[in-house]
Amino acid sequence: MMTPDDTDDALALESQLCFALYSTQLAMNKLxxxxxxxxxxxxxxxxxxxxxxxxxxxxxxxxxxxxxxxxxxxxxxxxxxxxxxxxxxxxxxxxxxxxxxxxxxxxxxxREQAKAIPHAAGCAGQCTPEEAAELRDALHGLRQRLDTQ
Amino acid sequence: MMTPDDTDDALALESQLCFALYSTQLAMNKLxxxxxxxxxxxxxxxxxxxxxxxxxxxxxxxxxxxxxxxxxxxxxxxxxxxxxxxxxxxxxxxxxxxxxxxxxxxxxxxREQAKAIPHAAGCAGQCTPEEAAELRDALHGLRQRLDTQ
DNA sequence: GGCGATTGAATCGTGCGCGATATAAATTGC
DNA sequence: GCAATTTATATCGCGCACGATTCAATCGCC
Known part of the structure; x- marks a missing residue:
């Protein structure tokens, strides 16, 4: 069944993938x-x-x-x-x-000083290497589909 | 076994979650x-x-x-x-x-004109609603962990 | 009531991103 | 061999992001 505000939900900020990407990138940048x-x-x-x-x-x-x-x-x-x-x-x-x-x-x-950074970032994100790799691959996939538009 | 360039791999651009996030956000912005x-x-x-x-x-x-x-x-x-x-x-x-x-x-x-945008963006990303929701939630989770650092 | 501390918005300076345009060098076509 | 086109970089203008600072309004506390 269609409720009157189905389109409202689609325009909800937190429901949108694009905003999740935007705000997470802001946070990553800050880190x-x-x-x-x-x-x-x-x-x-x-x-x-x-x-x-x-x-x-x-x-x-x-x-x-x-x-x-x-x-x-x-x-x-x-x-x-x-x-x-x-x-x-x-x-x-x-x-x-x-x-x-x-x-x-x-x-x-x-480069020597930079070697410590990926690990420090991983800790801050509290991701296991597997989680991080999975998310990374999902994002690369999305980027590829966006690029070929 | 530890190879001499284990740290090289960690510094590889494409291996990093942060770059996946960065470049996907650029592509999303362009879209x-x-x-x-x-x-x-x-x-x-x-x-x-x-x-x-x-x-x-x-x-x-x-x-x-x-x-x-x-x-x-x-x-x-x-x-x-x-x-x-x-x-x-x-x-x-x-x-x-x-x-x-x-x-x-x-x-x-x-707002009336904007209603069409989420759907158009979803098509461009070629994501099923489920894929999009899963990625969105993973990103929100990451952002939350980054924010509380 | 008065005064120091806090809060909300604005301002300033710097560094991206990128569309549009410019410029110079190289390549192509005839 | 030279004009037309293409290619690589640079420049310009605008709109974010954000650290640092400023300023005015409000709050807390005595």
Whole structure:
């Protein structure tokens, strides 16, 4: 049976997946702000460093593909990482349109301090590795379906 | 057995729940940008309207408690909703520190157009209601654990 | 009644995200 | 070989988020 406010329920804030995602991301951001304070990184800067720690020397758009960010976001962010002496930005010789991002020694060595962060975050979320992996995979699945729209 | 790069795996971008959350939220935001274009609302503005459609006449901090946002974010956002003639902002008589936010007739009537959005978003995410509810609850649980840290 | 503490909103500064546009380099087509 | 198109990055403008601070109103306490 259809009640008059079935559509009301659909518009209820707490019933919506999108708000669960939004507010949890806000909380996660807050958590990482604290964890990253002593590394002097913002959360998107940390993600960028993760990408470079996995593979050094990438172009702006290669980094962007992995983070789902474009140059309008990355260029200023990378300039700040450069100002912090964690990376260098240099035009490619082969293709002058591209800018190669490379870690400095300081950038590489920051990785040691960063190693503690995933575990600290896991503790804060009070997730077992299995729970975390399951939720992660569900989110990646959702993102993929959203991306292909 | 411990391999030398166990910690490397922990720092891998795609292995991290936080990045799954981050990138899925970016994708969700992009989806809503499209859906909300004809309502002339941003996504945080839409969430604010959801709060007010559920209960009219709330103070800035009451809205903030539901959205997990503070006045530094809400005040300018609410001023934009006021400029769009969707809400009014008025100092409370009883307590002059508070500002009461109320829907205008235009704000109330926008709800009719918004009714279509949750369903459209559900289709885009290609989730069954059950999947969506399960993921939503898992996220709310995580957020709660993150908040109480 | 008066005064220090608290509360609610606003303001300021910084750093994302991203649509739109610009610019320069490389590639394609003829 | 050169004009037209495409590609990679940068720039601009706007709207969040949020830490830090300010300011006025209210509360608590004597």
């Amino acid at each position: 990482y702000r604290g964890l990253l304070r002593e590394l002097d990184l913002t959360y998107p800067q940390y993600l960028t460093m993760l990408v470079l720690w996995q593979r050094d020397r990438q172009t702006v758009s290669e980094i962007g593909e992995q983070l789902y960010l474009d140059s309008a976001t990355l260029t200023p962010l990378l300039k700040r990482l450069e100002a912090a002496a964690l990376i260098t930005r240099q035009r490619s010789r082969q293709d002058e349109r591209q800018v190669e991002i490379a870690l400095t020694e300081k950038g590489r060595s920051l | 809503y940008r499209g859906l909300l274009r004809e309502l002339d609302l941003t996504y945080p503005q839409y969430l604010t309207m959801l709060v007010l459609w559920q209960r009219d006449r709330q103070t800035v901090s009451e809205i903030g408690e539901q959205l997990y946002l503070d006045s530094a974010t809400l005040t300018p956002l609410l001023k934009r909703l006021e400029a769009a003639a969707l809400i009014t902002r008025q100092r409370s008589r009883q307590d002059e520190r508070q500002v009461e936010i109320a829907l205008t007739e235009k704000g109330r009537s926008l």
